[in-house]
Amino acid sequence: MSDVFAGLPADDPDTMARLRTRLAARAGHEDLLDVAYRTLDTPAGTLLLAATGLGLVRIAYAVQDHDAALQQLADLVSPRVLHAPGRLDEAARQIDAYFARRRTGFDLPLDRRLSKGFRRDVLTRLLDIPYGGTSSYAQVAAAAGRPRAFRAAGTACATNPLPLVVPCHRVVRSDGAAGSYAGGEPAKHLLLDLESAAAGPAG
Structure with missing residues (x-):
């Protein structure tokens, strides 16, 4: 793939961006790209999005360290990340x-290989929590088949590789408090408030 460097002068300020574009195009054409990624600015901060040929595999908030998330993908999925x-x-x-409150759910293929066992069962159940609604960790644990495993359900939410799309932000403490969130508590409150406002009053 050395010819992707052709025509890119070293003093061109756009060289790196153009090089990345050429590398990604060539890697895709030659079936050498296993994990594609990009970043996206949102009201909840900058998100890292990554996908394999099977679907979306990772979403990471900036507070989770995008570089660490990319390294995890290289270690657990493939080093061919571009x-x-x-x-x-x-x-x-x-x-x-x-x-923008124009969508209440996502229609995206998901690659769930980063979640296994009970954690994967919990994350699957999160997709049943409706937009604008919440469930407690205990309720999610029960729905996943282990009513006493509410702490393990909390761990599953904390390590959710696809936050936002797999809505762990809708899981709250039994006393109604929002609780912790991988993207930080401000992001969790933002998401819950956005959904609550868009869903409108019950009944």
Whole structure:
């Protein structure tokens, strides 16, 4: 792939961006791209989006360290990770629409390989929590088949590789407090407030 460097003068300020574009295009054409990623600015902060051929595999908030998330993907999925924003255009469009209150759910293929066992069972159940609604950790644990495992349910939410799209922000403490969130408590409150306002009053 050395010819991707051709015609890119070293003193060109756009060289790196153009090089990444060429590398991603060539890697995709030669089937050498296993994980594509991009970033997306949102009201909840800058998100890292990553996808494999199976679907969206990782979403990370800035507070989770995007570099660490990319390293996790290289370690657990494939070292062939490239910035290829075009591969994530549809995910970005749907997330933008969500924050604009034009979308209440996501229609995206998901690659769930980063979650296994009970954690994966819990995350699957999160998709049943309706937009604008919440469930407690105990309720989610019970729905996943282990009513006493509310702490494990909390761990599953904390390590959710696909926050926002798999809505762990809708899981709250039994006393009604929002509780912690991988993207930070301000982000969780923002998401809950956005959904509550858009959903309107019950009944």
